[in-house]
Amino acid sequence: MELIVQKFGGSSLADAAGVMNVARVVTDTYKSGKDVVVVVSAQGDTTDDLISKAKELNPKPSRREMDVLLSAGEQISIALLAMAIETMDIPVCSLLGWQAGFQTNSTYGSARIKTVSGERIRMEIDKRNIVIVAGFQGLCKYDDITTLGRGGSDTSAVAIAASLGAERCQIYTDVDGIYTADPRKVKTAKRLNEITYDEMLELATLGAQVLNNRSVEMAKKYNVEIEVLSNLGGIPGTIVKEVANVEKMLVRGVTKDTNVARISIIGVPDEPGVAFRLFGKLASKNVNVDIILQSVGRGNTKDIAFTVCKDDAPAVLELLDDSLEFLKGNEIVCDTAVAKVSVVGAGMETHPGTASKMFGALFENDINIQMISTSEIKISVLIDVHDADRAVEAVHNAFMPEDSCRD
Ligand code: ASP
Numbered sequence: 001m002e003l004i005v006q007k008f009g010g011s012s013l014a015d016a017a018g019v020m021n022v023a024r025v026v027t028d029t030y031k032s033g034k035d036v037v038v039v040v041s042a043q044g045d046t047t048d049d050l051i052s053k054a055k056e057l058n059p060k061p062s063r064r065e066m067d068v069l070l071s072a073g074e075q076i077s078i079a080l081l082a083m084a085i086e087t088m089d090i091p092v093c094s095l096l097g098w099q100a101g102f103q104t105n106s107t108y109g110s111a112r113i114k115t116v117s118g119e120r121i122r123m124e125i126d127k128r129n130i131v132i133v134a135g136f137q138g139l140c141k142y143d144d145i146t147t148l149g150r151g152g153s154d155t156s157a158v159a160i161a162a163s164l165g166a167e168r169c170q171i172y173t174d175v176d177g178i179y180t181a182d183p184r185k186v187k188t189a190k191r192l193n194e195i196t197y198d199e200m201l202e203l204a205t206l207g208a209q210v211l212n213n214r215s216v217e218m219a220k221k222y223n224v225e226i227e228v229l230s231n232l233g234g235i236p237g238t239i240v241k242e243v244a245n246v247e248k249m250l251v252r253g254v255t256k257d258t259n260v261a262r263i264s265i266i267g268v269p270d271e272p273g274v275a276f277r278l279f280g281k282l283a284s285k286n287v288n289v290d291i292i293l294q295s296v297g298r299g300n301t302k303d304i305a306f307t308v309c310k311d312d313a314p315a316v317l318e319l320l321d322d323s324l325e326f327l328k329g330n331e332i333v334c335d336t337a338v339a340k341v342s343v344v345g346a347g348m349e350t351h352p353g354t355a356s357k358m359f360g361a362l363f364e365n366d367i368n369i370q371m372i373s374t375s376e377i378k379i380s381v382l383i384d385v386h387d388a389d390r391a392v393e394a395v396h397n398a399f400m401p402e403d404s405c406r407d
């Protein structure tokens with residue numbers, strides 16, 4: 001029999017009506033003759049509420065105890081959903097992460113899944129039970145409860161789909177798919193029918209609210225097809241898979257990231273080894289550097305600018321201050337009023353002219369580009385944060401004329 005994994009997030013299960021609605025979706029799938037494994041996360045804001053409760057008592061609780069606490073949210077969800085399904089006279093069985101065979105490493109708070117044995121799940125499926133599994137949790141080698149990090153139940157669902165060889169992993173959410181831009185900001189944004197894993201990973205800022213990045217990485221690794229769809233049912237969602245139909249669409253999405261800071265070091269010596277020493281230092285402190293720009297030397301100095309995540313900026317500035325001696329730089333400027341706007345699309349690999357089209361759209365709107373970076377399937381520009389929304393709209397409209405979507 002065909003097996004399908006369905007994952008429901010906290011907003012789908014927020015109250016009794018939501019749980020009942022999920023029960024209906026799940027049992028409909030079951031009644032259509034499929035085996036169903038359901039993965040759920042904690043109801044509504046439960047996880048946030050539990051974190052607040054912990055902080056009231058202890059501002060720095062141990063990660064181990066935090067995981068014991070946070071895993072409780074998912075435990076509530078599986079039991080309530082199972083009870084709802086019981087009222088429909090359909091056989092059902094709820095399982096915690098460890099019962100479902102989730103073995104993780106012991107990085108409490110953001111554990112990595114090692115294996116999902118899935119034996120118990122199989123046993124329950126063979127009895128024609130609907131199996132409901134608590135997402136987000138596992139067990140480490142010390143027999144301690146672990147959690148997979150915020151939003152981790154998407155990854156739980158993909159892991160089960162991979163280990164049981166499910167036909168598809170459906171992720172139900174309160175949006176009806178992945179859009180070419182943030183639909184709340186860009187009126188012409190369109191829902192995509194398909195997208196590749198790589199595009200989805202690049203579209204992190206668009207997809208983050210919808211799909212956890214780790215789950216996409218895992219789906220790519222084990223070739224699990226994901227469908228992102230609305231918990232209200234009705235329309236098919238967006239399929240995430242290895243090769244998507246790219247024919248008509250050069251660009252799959254336009255994103256904005258405002259969690260960026262640009263750090264410029266003015267007047268570093270124009271000699272070998274400077275970049276190595278600078279970025280080596282940052283790497284040794286685990287700072288992720290994104291766009292890097294180095295000016296042409298004049299006299300015997302040059303400038304180096306790079307971007308980092310905004311949260312990392314204070315630590316980087318402190319680090320540079322300490323290392324200034326070897327940099328012999330005379331001025332360091334940090335600008336946090338910047339945004340990164342990117343176009344993403346597997347199609348651009350084989351189509352020249354994507355960059356010029358993007359730059360043209362920005363020029364027509366009088367938006368200045370501070371930095372540029374490109375990869376095979378992405379072009380990013382760094383601009384003034386105040387121009388960001390305008391830039392997304394302009395670039396989006398340049399690439400997505402009305403008839404470009406295959407809907
Ligand atoms: N309940 C967890 C969280 O809120 C896991 C999840 O939602 O996927 O982060």
Ligand code: MG
Binds near residue numbers: 009010042047151
């Ligand atoms: Mg949640």
